[in-house]
Amino acid sequence: MTPSTSATLVDPSFCYPLRARSAVFAPVMLAALSLASLAHAQEAPSPAADTAPASATPAAPTTPETQAAPVTAPAPAPAPTTTTTTTVTTTTNAAPAVSATEPGAPARAKPSRIHEGFYLRLTSGPTVLTLNGHGPYGSSSLTGGGAGGMIAIGGAIVPGFVLAGTIQGSAINAKFNGGPFENATVSYRGKTRDASDRATGGFGMVGMLVDWYPEPKGGWHFGGSTGVGAIVLTNSADESDFGGVNFAGSLFGGYDWSLGRNWGLGLQLVVSGATKTKLMAEDDTDAHDTHDTGYRLTPISVGVQASVLYF
Numbered sequence: 157m158t159p160s161t162s163a164t165l166v167d168p169s170f171c172y173p174l175r176a177r178s179a180v181f182a183p184v185m186l187a188a189l190s191l192a193s194l195a196h197a198q199e200a201p202s203p204a205a206d207t208a209p210a211s212a213t214p215a216a217p218t219t220p221e222t223q224a225a226p227v228t229a230p231a232p233a234p235a236p237t238t239t240t241t242t243t244v245t246t247t248t249n250a251a252p253a254v255s256a257t258e259p260g261a262p263a264r265a266k267p268s269r270i271h272e273g274f275y276l277r278l279t280s281g282p283t284v285l286t287l288n289g290h291g292p293y294g295s296s297s298l299t300g301g302g303a304g305g306m307i308a309i310g311g312a313i314v315p316g317f318v319l320a321g322t323i324q325g326s327a328i329n330a331k332f333n334g335g336p337f338e339n340a341t342v343s344y345r346g347k348t349r350d351a352s353d354r355a356t357g358g359f360g361m362v363g364m365l366v367d368w369y370p371e372p373k374g375g376w377h378f379g380g381s382t383g384v385g386a387i388v389l390t391n392s393a394d395e396s397d398f399g400g401v402n403f404a405g406s407l408f409g410g411y412d413w414s415l416g417r418n419w420g421l422g423l424q425l426v427v428s429g430a431t432k433t434k435l436m437a438e439d440d441t442d443a444h445d446t447h448d449t450g451y452r453l454t455p456i457s458v459g460v461q462a463s464v465l466y467f
Contacts, residue, residue: 269414271369272315276466279424280305283326283459287357287387289432291334292450298357298389300330304426304459308365308381316372318365318467322381324406324428325360326457332357336449337393352392359430359455361385361404375420378409385430387455398437398449404430412465422463429456 283304288297303326310320332338332355340351363383370376385404390397410424435451 269417270315270372271318271467272312272372273418274466275308275310275312275318275320275367277306277308277320277367277422277463279307279422279426279461279463281459281461283328283426283457283461285326285328285357285359285455285457287359287389287453287455289451289453291452293334293336293338296332296334296451296453298328298330298332298335298355298453300328300357302326302328304428304457304461306426306461306463308367310365312467316369318367318379320365320367321363322365322383323360323362324381324426325358326428326459327356327358329354329356331355332389332391335391336396337391340393342393354392356390356392358388359385359404359428359457360388361406361428361430363404375412375414375422376409377412377422377424380407381405385433385455387430387433387435387453389435389451396437398435398451400433400435400453402430402433402455404428404455410463412463412467418466420465420467422465424461424463426459426461427457430454 281304282301284299284301285304286297286299288299290296304324305326306322306324308320308322310318312318331353335353335355337351338353340353341348342351361381361383362385363381365379365381367377367379370378382403382405385402386399387402388397388399406426406428408424408426410422412420412422414420432452432454435449435453436446437449439445439447
């Protein structure tokens with residue numbers, strides 16, 4: 157019975173050898189103590205048996221019969237075996253309690269990550285930007301694909317609801333329809349060529365952002381931002397700059413996948429826009445003065461951005 161008890165108690169986990177050894181040796185010690193006590197109990201009647209014939213000395217014929225009784229007395233010896241078996245069985249039944257308790261600890265579920273505390277998001281991705289409106293020569297527009305991104309730093313007011321400061325922007329290089337150099341020519345060293353009608357357009361914003369996780373332990377989030385925006389155009393023909401300030405805002409939403417306790421990777425759709433913007437340019441006669449170019453453009457951008465999140 158002891159080997160089977162050892163096989164039951166020695167759990168696949170090797171982190172508790174002392175307990176396993178105690179459980180293995182406990183039945184052996186109990187059996188040894190039981191046998192010793194039983195042996196002592198058997199030896200105790202022997203003096204009585206020896207004394208009984210001494211007191212009954214006059215009856216010599218009965219002395220052999222009285223002495224024969226102690227010889228057959230060891231017959232109850234199987235009793236210790238039964239008692240020992242019972243003790244081992246009891247110990248064996250107690251073993252699963254130890255085995256059932258130890259595997260229970262690894263089964264504890266890790267606490268879910270809650271979106272709270274410090275918030276940092278960096279995003280970047282392809283963006284389509286259009287600057288559409290009119291200018292001194294009629295309709296004007298600049299549309300193309302480029303890159304956009306965002307930086308947001310803040311914290312959670314309550315779990316799942318973030319307030320942060322943000323800087324957002326996007327840029328493209330495309331043909332400036334209705335621009336100042338659309339049909340212009342350039343003469344250089346007696347040679348005339350068509351001027352470049354392309355321009356680099358940028359749209360950015362500085363403001364405040366809110367980001368909301370409907371489930372504070374989940375990955376879906378939605379938000380928006382608002383603030384002061386600006387448009388900057390740089391004509392490729394002469395590197396001249398046009399620019400203006402506006403009121404801007406954006407809406408975004410997506411999903412964040414957890415990479416650990418605080419870090420995550422996300423993917424979100426961002427739509428940004430601003431009010432119609434008057435573009436100004438530096439005056440050629442005075443670098444500290446500006447003049448109205450006559451262009452009024454409205455920016456709209458749509459992009460899909462990947463993000464790195466610490467939250």
